Amino acid sequence: MPSATDNNPAILFEDVEKRFGDNVVLKDLNFSVAKGDRVTLIGPSGSGKTTILRLVMTLEELSGGYIYIEDDPLAYEKRDGKRVALREKHRNEIRKRIGMVFQQFNLFPNMTVMENIIEAPVHVLGMSKADAKAKAQGLLDQVGLADKANQHPLQLSGGQQQRVAIARALAMDPDILLLDEVTSALDPEIVGEVLAVLRQVAETTDITMLIVTHEMQFAKDVSNRVMMFDGGHIVEENTPEEMFSNPQEERTKQFLHAIV
Amino acid sequence: MTEFEWNWATVWDVLPTLLGAFFQVTLVVTVVSTAIAAVLGLIIAMLRRSVPKPVDAVIKFAVDFIRMTPIVVQLLLVYYTFTNLSAMVCGIIVFGIHYSTYMAEVYRAGIDSVPAGQWEATTALSMSKGRTWRAVVIPQALRATVPALGNYAISMFKDTPFLIIIGLVELVNAGRIYGANTFNYTEPLTLVGIIFLAASYPTALLVGRLEKRLAFSY
Numbered sequence: 103m104p105s106a107t108d109n110n111p112a113i114l115f116e117d118v119e120k121r122f123g124d125n126v127v128l129k130d131l132n133f134s135v136a137k138g139d140r141v142t143l144i145g146p147s148g149s150g151k152t153t154i155l156r157l158v159m160t161l162e163e164l165s166g167g168y169i170y171i172e173d174d175p176l177a178y179e180k181r182d183g184k185r186v187a188l189r190e191k192h193r194n195e196i197r198k199r200i201g202m203v204f205q206q207f208n209l210f211p212n213m214t215v216m217e218n219i220i221e222a223p224v225h226v227l228g229m230s231k232a233d234a235k236a237k238a239q240g241l242l243d244q245v246g247l248a249d250k251a252n253q254h255p256l257q258l259s260g261g262q263q264q265r266v267a268i269a270r271a272l273a274m275d276p277d278i279l280l281l282d283e284v285t286s287a288l289d290p291e292i293v294g295e296v297l298a299v300l301r302q303v304a305e306t307t308d309i310t311m312l313i314v315t316h317e318m319q320f321a322k323d324v325s326n327r328v329m330m331f332d333g334g335h336i337v338e339e340n341t342p343e344e345m346f347s348n349p350q351e352e353r354t355k356q357f358l359h360a361i362v
Numbered sequence: 363m364t365e366f367e368w369n370w371a372t373v374w375d376v377l378p379t380l381l382g383a384f385f386q387v388t389l390v391v392t393v394v395s396t397a398i399a400a401v402l403g404l405i406i407a408m409l410r411r412s413v414p415k416p417v418d419a420v421i422k423f424a425v426d427f428i429r430m431t432p433i434v435v436q437l438l439l440v441y442y443t444f445t446n447l448s449a450m451v452c453g454i455i456v457f458g459i460h461y462s463t464y465m466a467e468v469y470r471a472g473i474d475s476v477p478a479g480q481w482e483a484t485t486a487l488s489m490s491k492g493r494t495w496r497a498v499v500i501p502q503a504l505r506a507t508v509p510a511l512g513n514y515a516i517s518m519f520k521d522t523p524f525l526i527i528i529g530l531v532e533l534v535n536a537g538r539i540y541g542a543n544t545f546n547y548t549e550p551l552t553l554v555g556i557i558f559l560a561a562s563y564p565t566a567l568l569v570g571r572l573e574k575r576l577a578f579s580y
């Protein structure tokens with residue numbers, strides 16, 4: 103079991119618990135993600151994998167335990183043996199290192215593509231508008247949408263919107279990128295264009311990635327580690343090659359059999 | 363009993379008085395009170411979304427209290443309590459506050475119509491609360507609320523004759539006073555109706571056009 107003494111992990115979960123009312127989604131969860139790791143979380147719906155991403159992004163409040171981002175406590179810290187909630191200001195500082203791409207894109211429909219991408223670099227990081235625009239244009243080139251800067255998101259296809267959302271997340275230069283079922287809302291023939299962009303990001307950067315996906319080929323191509331979740335616990339973890347060709351646990355076999 | 367005959371001389375005689383009352387009182391109260399209601403309503407709606415539950419309960423009680431008592435009672439209460447206020451200022455304040463409670467509900471519905479994913483995206487981008495409201499939530503919420511806000515502004519406009527109760531000579535009162543002095547009621551009150559219609563109908567059209575322009579169909 104990894105512990106806090108691991109060499110500076112990008113993400114560390116320590117005794118994490120998450121409840122929604124009486125429903126315990128995660129309990130006593132411990133794992134760490136090394137810097138530069140690409141970890142794919144798989145498992146049946148309700149197994150807690152999306153909740154893990156949402157906890158890292160502070161979209162959900164921790165019910166128990168601690169999460170550390172590059173050794174800094176994210177939302178709670180231990181102080182004199184007590185568990186103390188950290189202020190919003192502190193959380194926001196840590197949050198700046200983390201980016202997220204959502205299943206439903208969540209672009210701002212009242213802004214143009216360009217405005218979507220430069221919003222946070224300008225108003226959160228204090229970048230000049232000219233610099234932010236130049237950077238955004240480069241990212242749009244990278245995701246193949248250089249000519250869409252002045253369009254509004256709702257004028258774009260789902261795949262294009264998701265590529266803008268990826269550019270928006272990358273514009274903040276995150277250390278950690280969370281991908282939450284980013285192709286699940288897309289038509290099958292469009293999935294490829296989004297995954298191609300993400301493959302390229304994976305190849306050309308050293309961003310730590312935490313991925314929830316049902317695209318097993320993508321998980322195989324991009325990640326170096328797969329964790330199988332069920333009922334809020336890690337059932338099994340391994341390299342993608344081993345996990346997909348030679349699963350050890352019965353639960354993993356059932357799951358992989360059911361989805362392919 | 364004499365048969366009624368429409369008298370154009372009366373029309374030309376009363377029209378300047380009516381227009382004076384309309385522009386100096388009715389319109390001023392409507393415009394200033396609408397501005398107050400629009401801003402105060404938004405503040406109330408944002409507060410209710412941001413404060414802890416017990417504080418929200420207090421705000422909700424105050425809002426319901428104002429909404430569920432007649433505006434005439436509020437006019438009289440404020441006018442006779444704060445005797446240093448002119449009838450005009452009293453009218454503007456009461457109309458502004460009264461309608462802010464309605465507008466707050468409209469804003470609240472508009473804010474609730476902004477999908478949770480939009481708020482989550484602002485968190486994922488580490489955006490500040492102020493920037494989240496100003497750049498993301500309010501622009502999207504307003505689109506949904508423009509028609510209802512416009513309708514409340516028109517409805518407030520039509521409520522301005524209640525100002526008679528505190529002695530303010532707005533449009534209707536001006537027509538009534540003219541009638542009382544000359545025993546000609548029909549022409550002045552007909553004109554009053556026409557002036558109301560002439561002002562509210564184009565406003566309604568304007569609201570409709572604004573609504574179309576703000577829709578998400580670029």
